[in-house]
Amino acid sequence: MSANILEVAGLEKHFGGVHVTCSINFAMQEGEQSAIIGPNGAGKSTFMNLLTGYHRPDAGKVVFAGEEITGLPPHQVARRGISRAFQVSSIFGRMTVAENVRAAVHAQMRATFRLFASAHRIGVEETGRVLALCGMERKRDLMAGELAQGDKKRLELAIALAGRPRLLFLDEPTAGMSIEEARSTMELVDRLNRELKLTVLFTEHDMGIVFNHARRLTLLHRGAIIVQGTPAEVRANETAQKVYLGEHHL
Ligand SMILES: Nc1ncnc2c1ncn2[C@@H]1O[C@H](COP(=O)(O)OP(=O)(O)O)[C@@H](O)[C@H]1O
Ligand SMILES: [Mg+2]
Structure with a gap:
């Protein structure tokens, strides 16, 4: 069994008087690819914001790679x-x-290294590496604003990979896409997970995608975790059926 790369204990956030996350305990193993599901307003985006520093938690602890963050x-x-x-x-x-x-x-190099003579060369190499990973080499000179929705998402993934992360959060990566674009985006995510051993956590409303691309699911409802488990376990859970999956006829 591999060690947990992420451990979250007792995470709480309220906006005004409203509890948006209630004492969340959560962990991920290095290399896993999992999803957070739940109705609109359940607190999925807030949870990701709390783990990436965009919101400060009111209580609780986040440990990444053995270090409190x-x-x-x-x-x-x-x-x-x-x-x-x-x-x-x-x-x-x-x-x-x-x-x-x-x-x-x-931006990532400035945060990581002092500037030195070979910084430019490393920057060019790293840009090429990331473009290749995301299958965007042939589109490298196109204007980003003119890309199709699926290619925009590929580019966003490329940008997210620029710092060589170990853990990647994707908030609704297939929102607004055609079925074909969503399929190809999720295939890329699978490949990054497999080839880079990147740990991935994504939110998604399409249960077909969730059940095909996540090995473990966490169902969030009103800021609390209701069920956690394999797709089959969550699908078989009565509370999960009642609060969320029932609407999706699963
Ligand atoms: N900055 C904020 N200020 C006040 N309320 C917020 C803020 N961000 C989110 N909320 C509230 O927190 C709840 C959870 O929102 P969110 O995390 O966006 O849910 P989800 O991503 O699951 O749809 C919602 O009721 C939302 O209105
Ligand atoms: Mg959201």
């Missing part, structure tokens, strides 16, 4: 190896594909 700001969380792609696009539309990736690579 609770309450650290986003750039420090990123530097430790956690990356995320947003529900809303972070692409610069008036830059090319390669320029977008290079900007992310440089």
